[in-house]
Amino acid sequence: MSEPLEPARGRRAFFQQTLALATAFGATAACSRRTAGEKVGAEALPATEPPKQTVAAASGPRVGFAVVGLGKFATEQILPAFAACTRAKLVGLVSGTPDKAKRIAEQYGVEAKNVYDYKSFDRIRDNAAIDVVYVILPNSLHAEYSERGARAGKHVLCEKPMAITAKECEGMIRASKTAGKKLMIGYRAQFEPNNLRAIELVKRGEIGKVKTIIADHGRILRPEEPSDSWRAKRALAGGGSLMDIGIYSLQAARYITGEEPLEVSARTFSTPGDPRFAEIEETVAFSLAFPSGVLANCTSSYGHAEGKRYRVFGDKGYLDLDPATAYEGNVLRASKGGKPAELIEVPHGNQFAAEMDHLAECIQSGKEPKTPGEEGLRDVRIMEAIYAAAREHRPVRLGGDTQHG
Amino acid sequence: MSEPLEPARGRRAFFQQTLALATAFGATAACSRRTAGEKVGAEALPATEPPKQTVAAASGPRVGFAVVGLGKFATEQILPAFAACTRAKLVGLVSGTPDKAKRIAEQYGVEAKNVYDYKSFDRIRDNAAIDVVYVILPNSLHAEYSERGARAGKHVLCEKPMAITAKECEGMIRASKTAGKKLMIGYRAQFEPNNLRAIELVKRGEIGKVKTIIADHGRILRPEEPSDSWRAKRALAGGGSLMDIGIYSLQAARYITGEEPLEVSARTFSTPGDPRFAEIEETVAFSLAFPSGVLANCTSSYGHAEGKRYRVFGDKGYLDLDPATAYEGNVLRASKGGKPAELIEVPHGNQFAAEMDHLAECIQSGKEPKTPGEEGLRDVRIMEAIYAAAREHRPVRLGGDTQHG
Numbered sequence: 069m070s071e072p073l074e075p076a077r078g079r080r081a082f083f084q085q086t087l088a089l090a091t092a093f094g095a096t097a098a099c100s101r102r103t104a105g106e107k108v109g110a111e112a113l114p115a116t117e118p119p120k121q122t123v124a125a126a127s128g129p130r131v132g133f134a135v136v137g138l139g140k141f142a143t144e145q146i147l148p149a150f151a152a153c154t155r156a157k158l159v160g161l162v163s164g165t166p167d168k169a170k171r172i173a174e175q176y177g178v179e180a181k182n183v184y185d186y187k188s189f190d191r192i193r194d195n196a197a198i199d200v201v202y203v204i205l206p207n208s209l210h211a212e213y214s215e216r217g218a219r220a221g222k223h224v225l226c227e228k229p230m231a232i233t234a235k236e237c238e239g240m241i242r243a244s245k246t247a248g249k250k251l252m253i254g255y256r257a258q259f260e261p262n263n264l265r266a267i268e269l270v271k272r273g274e275i276g277k278v279k280t281i282i283a284d285h286g287r288i289l290r291p292e293e294p295s296d297s298w299r300a301k302r303a304l305a306g307g308g309s310l311m312d313i314g315i316y317s318l319q320a321a322r323y324i325t326g327e328e329p330l331e332v333s334a335r336t337f338s339t340p341g342d343p344r345f346a347e348i349e350e351t352v353a354f355s356l357a358f359p360s361g362v363l364a365n366c367t368s369s370y371g372h373a374e375g376k377r378y379r380v381f382g383d384k385g386y387l388d389l390d391p392a393t394a395y396e397g398n399v400l401r402a403s404k405g406g407k408p409a410e411l412i413e414v415p416h417g418n419q420f421a422a423e424m425d426h427l428a429e430c431i432q433s434g435k436e437p438k439t440p441g442e443e444g445l446r447d448v449r450i451m452e453a454i455y456a457a458a459r460e461h462r463p464v465r466l467g468g469d470t471q472h473g
Numbered sequence: 474m475s476e477p478l479e480p481a482r483g484r485r486a487f488f489q490q491t492l493a494l495a496t497a498f499g500a501t502a503a504c505s506r507r508t509a510g511e512k513v514g515a516e517a518l519p520a521t522e523p524p525k526q527t528v529a530a531a532s533g534p535r536v537g538f539a540v541v542g543l544g545k546f547a548t549e550q551i552l553p554a555f556a557a558c559t560r561a562k563l564v565g566l567v568s569g570t571p572d573k574a575k576r577i578a579e580q581y582g583v584e585a586k587n588v589y590d591y592k593s594f595d596r597i598r599d600n601a602a603i604d605v606v607y608v609i610l611p612n613s614l615h616a617e618y619s620e621r622g623a624r625a626g627k628h629v630l631c632e633k634p635m636a637i638t639a640k641e642c643e644g645m646i647r648a649s650k651t652a653g654k655k656l657m658i659g660y661r662a663q664f665e666p667n668n669l670r671a672i673e674l675v676k677r678g679e680i681g682k683v684k685t686i687i688a689d690h691g692r693i694l695r696p697e698e699p700s701d702s703w704r705a706k707r708a709l710a711g712g713g714s715l716m717d718i719g720i721y722s723l724q725a726a727r728y729i730t731g732e733e734p735l736e737v738s739a740r741t742f743s744t745p746g747d748p749r750f751a752e753i754e755e756t757v758a759f760s761l762a763f764p765s766g767v768l769a770n771c772t773s774s775y776g777h778a779e780g781k782r783y784r785v786f787g788d789k790g791y792l793d794l795d796p797a798t799a800y801e802g803n804v805l806r807a808s809k810g811g812k813p814a815e816l817i818e819v820p821h822g823n824q825f826a827a828e829m830d831h832l833a834e835c836i837q838s839g840k841e842p843k844t845p846g847e848e849g850l851r852d853v854r855i856m857e858a859i860y861a862a863a864r865e866h867r868p869v870r871l872g873g874d875t876q877h878g
Contacts, residue, residue: 279777280756282770284687286786333738335868337766351685353768355758361742363758365687365770372684372786374811381691381777406779461868463740 131428132197133225134160134182136189136213137204138168140295141227145395146204147176149420155428156421160198162189189213193220199431200225202254202424206304207311211236214251218243223250225427229315230444232306234452237445244441252427252437253444257316258323259426260419262398265412266380266387269402270324276384281324281364283317283378285309285393289344289370299370300344308338308348310451313376314368316393318447318454320378321356321364329356329364329450331465334458339371354454395419536833537602538630539565539587541594541618542609543573545700546632550800551609552581554825560833561826565603567594594618598625604836605630607659607829611709612716616641619656623648628655630832634720635849637711639857642850649846657832657842658849662721663728664831665824667803670817671785671792674807675729681789686729686769688722688783690714690798694749694775704775705749713743713753715856718781719773721798723852723859725783726761726769734761734769734855736870739863744776759859800824 133156135142150158160182163169169183184192192198201217202225203210211231214224224244230253231237244251257263270278286309291300298304299312322328334354338345351369358364369375377390385404392398401409430437450466457464538561540547555563565587568574574588589597597603606622607630608615616636619629629649635658636642649656662668675683691714696705703709704717727733739759743750756774763769774780782795790809797803808814835842855871862869 275778280689280691280758280772280774282687282689282772284685284770284784284786286685288788333740333760335738335760335762335768337762337768339766351768353685353760353770355738355740355760355770357740357742361744363740363742363756363772365689365758365760365772367685367687367768367770369685369786372788373680373790373808375784375786375791379689379780381689381774381780383693383777385778386780403778463866 128432130157131155131199131431132157132159133200133202133424133428134162134184134192134198134222135202135204136162136217138163138165138172139204142204143172145420146202146424147172149418149424150176152418152421153425153428154421155432156200156424160184160192160195162186162192162201190216190220192217192222199223200427203227204254206298207232207306208304211240214240215243218247218249218251221247221249223252223427223431225252225254225424226441226444227254228444228447229306229311229451230441230448232311232448234445234449237441237448241441241445250427250430250437251441252430253439253441254423255319255439255443256419256423257319257393258439259422260393260398261414261417262389262400263320263323263392265400265414266389267323269387269412270380270382271326274384274402275380275382275386275404278325278360278362278380278382280381281321281362281366281378282381283320283364283366283392284368284375285313285316285377286367286369286372286375287313288373289350291344300346300348302347305348307451307455308345308350308352309368309370310349310352310354310454312368312370314352314354314366314454315447315451316376317364317366317368317378318354318356318450320392321358321362321366322446324378324380325358325360325362325364327358327360327362328446329358329466331357331463332450332453332457333463334454336455336458342371344370349458352454352458354457356450533837535562536560536604536836537562537564538605538607538829538833539567539589539597539603539627540607540609541567541622543568543570543577544609547609548577550825551607551829552577554823554829555581557823557826558830558833559826560837561605561829565589565597565600567591567597567606595621595625597622597627604628605655605832608632609659611703612637612711613709616645619645620648623652623654623656626652626654628657628832628836630657630659630829631846631849632659633724633849633852634711634716634856635846635853637716637853639850639854642846642853646846646850655832655835655842656846657835658844658846659828660724660844660848661824661828662724662798663844664827665798665803666819666822667794667805668725668728668797670805670819671794672728674792674817675785675787676731679789679807680785680787680791680809683730683765683767683785683787685786686726686767686771686783687786688725688769688771688797689773689780690718690721690782691772691774691777691780692718693778694755696749705751705753707752710753712856712860713750713755713757714773714775715754715757715759715859717773717775719757719759719771719859720852720856721781722769722771722773722783723759723761723855725797726763726767726771727851729783729785730763730765730767730769732763732765732767733851734763734871736762736868737855737858737862738868739859741860741863747776749775754863757859757863759862761855 162184200223203213214226217224290296336349338350350371353367356364376393378392380387388401400412403409453464567589605628608618619631622629695701741754743755755776758772761769781798783797785792793806805817806814858869
C-alpha cells in the first residue's frame with residue numbers, strides 16, 4: 069500500500085519540505101517543546117519569530133499522533149507539517165514496510181517502540197503516548213483501520229473520502245462513539261486560510277446572495293507511480309476521480325453555501341480502452357441543487373491537466389479561488405460591482421498543521437471537531453447519489469438534514 | 474422595441490465608442506472609401522496605419538447594410554463598428570422611432586431615403602443600395618423580419634439567438650433559400666481573435682486531447698433599463714438567460730470541440746417572487762455530452778454578477794478565456810505541462826467588423842457564411858432540448874448530424 073520511496077531522494081525531499089515549512093512558520097513552538105529525543109530536520113533552524121498560525125496558546129502536554137500509512141501524501145505533506153503544529157506532535161508510525169518505517173522514525177525522532185506494522189497495529193491500545201491514529205491509507209482501508217483505532221481506545225483522524233460506502237462510514241461513527249473517542253475527517257480545505265476567508269466573505273455578504281458555484285478539480289492519473297497505482301483499482305479506491313478529487317468540488321459547494329444539496333444530476337465519462345479507467349471513472353460532471361436555490365456545477369477528472377479551482381457567483385460580485393485546494397499557493401480574488409477581480413491577500417497558514425492542531429484542541433477541551441465523521445458520511449452519501457444519478461441517467465433526490473456545520 | 478436613447482447621452486456614448494474603435498484600427502480604409510455624404514465621428518481622426526484586421530483587400534463596391542432595430546447593442550456596438558469594416562458599409566436604418574432614426578442617420582451619413590420604419594420595411598426591396606438587412610430586434614421578431622428581408626430580396630444577418638423556436642429557424646432558412654440569398658447568424662465570438670486563436674490552439678493539439686469544457690455566462694438583468702425590458706418578457710425574448718447569454722457557453726463548447734452534443738442534462742432556477750423572473754428563467758446549469766467523450770459543464774444566469782468565461786481542459790494543458798466573450802478586452806491564457814497559465818497575446822481585432830465583412834465577402838465571392846442559418850438552428854434545437862431536460866427532469870438525447878463547421 070505504502071509508497072516505496074527511494075531513500076536518498078525521499079530524504080532530500082523531506083528536508084526541502086521541512087525547511088520550507090519551518091521557514092514559513094518560524095518553527096519555534098514546535099522546536100521549543102521538543103524533547104531531546106525528538107530529532108527533526110527543522111531543529112537546526114534559528115527560532116526567529118512565533119508561529120503565525122497559533123490562535124490560542126497550547127496548554128498542557130501535546131496530543132500524540134501516530135500516522136498510519138507512509139505513502140507520498142503522508143511523507144511529503146503530513147509528517148513535515150508537525151513542525152508547524154502547536155498542539156499535535158508526531159509520536160508513532162504504522163507501516164507495512166519496516167525499512168521505510170525505521171528510516172522515517174529516525175528522521176522524525178519517533179521512538180522504535182512506537183513503530184507498528186499492520187499486524188501489530190491493535191497493540192497500539194497499550195501505548196499511552198499515542199492519543200490519535202491518523203489513517204492515511206487507500207480508501208477501502210479507511211473503515212477497517214479507523215474502527216480498529218477506535219477499538220484500541222484512540223481518537224481517529226481519517227483522510228478523505230471517509231470510506232467507500234455510507235454503510236462503512238456509519239460503522240466508523242458507531243465504533244468511535246462506542247469507544248467514547250473523537251472521529252474527524254481530514255478535510256484540509258476547511259482549515260486552509262484562503263478557503264476560510266472565502267467562507268467568511270460569503271457569510272458577510274460581500275458578494276451578495278450566492279447564486280451559482282462552479283468547482284473543477286482535475287489531474288492526470290499516473291498508475292505507474294506508486295502513489296497512484298491503488299487509485300486505479302476499484303477494490304482499493306472505491307471509485308475514480310469523484311472520490312479522490314471531485315470531493316473537493318463537492319466540499320466547496322457545501323462549505324460555501326453552508327447547505328446540503330436536495331438533488332444531484334451527474335454524467336461520467338471514461339476513455340474507452342484506456343487501461344487506467346478500466347475499473348474507475350475518469351471524469352464526472354455533476355450538478356447540485358441547494359435549498360436556497362444555489363446551483364453548483366462541478367467536475368472532476370483524472371484525464372486532464374491540473375485544475376483545483378472554484379468560483380462563487382453572487383448577485384453583487386464573485387469570489388474566485390484558483391488554485392483553491394493546492395497544498396501551497398492558493399489564490400483568492402474578489403470582484404465587486406462588475407469591476408475586475410482583485411487579489412485578496414490572506415496570511416499564509418499550514419492547513420495540515422491547522423487540521424491536526426484542531427483535533428488536538430478538541431481532544432484537550434472536549435469539543436466536537438468541525439469536520440466529524442458525520443461530515444464525511446454526508447459527502448459519501450452524496451457521492452453515492454452522484455454515481456447513482458450517472459448510472460441511472462436521472463436526477464437523484466437526497467434525504468436527510470438540510471443544514472450543516 | 475427599440476431603446477429610447479436620451480439624445481445627448483447617446484451621442485456622447487457614440488462618439489466615445491467610435492473614437493475608441495477608430496483609434497484601435499487606424500480608421501483608414503473606412504474613411505478613405507467614404508463619400509462626401511457619409512459623416513462619421515471618426516472622420517476627423519488622422520489615418521495613421523492600415524486597419525489591422527484586413528485579411529484580403531476588398532475589391533469592388535462595398536456591400537450595403539441596413540441595420541434593423543436601433544437599441545443599445547446596435548447603437549453602441551454595431552453602428553460604430555462599420556468604421557472598421559473594409560467590405561461592409563452602413564447605408565440604411567430601420568427603426569420605429571422616427572426622431573432617433575433621423576438623428577442616427579445624420580450621425581452616420583445615412584441618406585434619408587434609406588431610412589425605414591417597420592411599416593415601410595418591405596419597400597426595402599426597391600432600394601438597390603441595400604444588400605443586407607441586419608436584424609437586431611427582440612428575439613421573437615427575428616423570424617418575421619428575417620423572412621420579410623429575404624422576401625424583399627435581401628441577404629440577412631440576424632442576431633443570436635436565431636429565433637425562439639426551431640420551427641421559426643427552419644422557416645427563415647427556407648425563406649432565404651427561396652430568395653436565393655445568404656442567411657447568416659451574428660455569432661460574433663466566432664469572429665473574435667482570442668476565440669479564433671483558442672480554436673486554432675485546440676486544433677493544433679497544444680493542450681492535447683480535449684476532455685472537459687467549463688463555460689459560464691452571467692449578468693444581472695435590469696428590466697428597468699430599456700435594453701433589458703423586453704428580455705424579461707417571454708413573448709419577446711422566448712426564454713431567459715439561456716437564450717441570451719447561455720448561448721455563448723453552448724457555442725463555445727461546440728466551436729471548441731467542432732462537434733455536436735449527443736445528449737443534454739439541465740436544471741433551472743428562478744428566485745421565487747422576483748418579478749424579473751416571473752416569465753423567464755434566471756439560471757440554467759446544463760451539461761453536454763459530445764461524441765468524442767468531451768463533457769461540457771455550462772451555466773448561464775441573469776441573477777449574478779458579470780461572468781463571460783470558459784476553460785478548455787486537455788490532457789496536456791488548458792486554455793482559459795476570462796473574459797471570453799466581452800465586446801472588448803478578452804484575455805486568453807494557456808497552461809501546459811502543469812505550469813501556471815501564461816498570457817497569450819492576440820492582436821486586437823473588431824469582432825463586429827470582422828463578422829459583417831465576412832458576410833460581405835461571402836456575398837461578393839458566392840461563399841457560404843461560416844455561421845449560416847443552419848448553425849443558428851442547431852443551437853436553438855439544443856436549447857429546446859436543454860429546456861426540455863430541465864422541465865422533464867431527465868437527460869435528453871439529440872438527433873441529427875454529429876459534426877459541424
